[in-house]
Amino acid sequence: MSGNAPTPTGGQMGRDTDPFLSLRRGMDRLFDQVMGGFGMPAPFATGVMSPRVDVAETPQGLEVTAELPGIEPKDVHIELEDGVLTLRAERKAERKEEDKDKRWHVVERQSGTYLRRFALPFDAEADKVEARFEKGVLHIAIPRPTQSKPQARRIEIKGG
Numbered sequence: 001m002s003g004n005a006p007t008p009t010g011g012q013m014g015r016d017t018d019p020f021l022s023l024r025r026g027m028d029r030l031f032d033q034v035m036g037g038f039g040m041p042a043p044f045a046t047g048v049m050s051p052r053v054d055v056a057e058t059p060q061g062l063e064v065t066a067e068l069p070g071i072e073p074k075d076v077h078i079e080l081e082d083g084v085l086t087l088r089a090e091r092k093a094e095r096k097e098e099d100k101d102k103r104w105h106v107v108e109r110q111s112g113t114y115l116r117r118f119a120l121p122f123d124a125e126a127d128k129v130e131a132r133f134e135k136g137v138l139h140i141a142i143p144r145p146t147q148s149k150p151q152a153r154r155i156e157i158k159g160g
Contacts, residue, residue: 051087051114057121061143068114069136076138080126085142089114 054065064085068076071089079086093111124142131140 049091049112049114051089051116053087053116055118059144061122061124061141062120064118064138064140064142066114066116066138066140067136068133068138070109071114071136073133076133078129078131078138078140080120080124080129080142083120083123085118085120085124085140087114087116087118087138087140089138 052067054063056063064087066087068089068091071091075091076087076089079088090113091111120142122144125145129140129142131138133139
């Protein structure tokens with residue numbers, strides 16, 4: 001197959017075109033349309049974005065890592081309340097609409113609010129949660145409570 005073969009939609013598929021990226025964009029659009037029909041906000045319409053995260057459980061607790069490119073640490077807010085960790089960050093627009101000499105051809109970088117919430121599998125102590133931010137990546141360490149854990153025991157079945 002040549003690098004510039006026509007696509008089923010009639011366009012040209014260049015060497016730099018990733019068919020999986022096109023598929024992902026289509027699935028994202030479909031997901032946004034479907035979720036919007038259920039009264040859930042579509043991220044692109046409301047300016048609310050969901051950062052990419054990794055959550056790992058260790059013997060010490062939870063480790064949450066979130067990608068927040070282009071965001072300053074002062075614009076990141078972390079809150080722990082009623083067993084729910086909330087991560088909120090604000091990305092400000094860098095382009096200025098009032099610049100009449102610029103004609104924007106492609107605008108893919110988004111501005112708005114990043115928001116994620118996680119229900120924790122244990123009651124964490126908010127004053128022991130630690131966070132650090134480096135190179136656009138937020139790392140949150142949520143230690144397990146120091147109180148003793150209840151021991152499992154076998155329950156005897158009575159009757160019959």
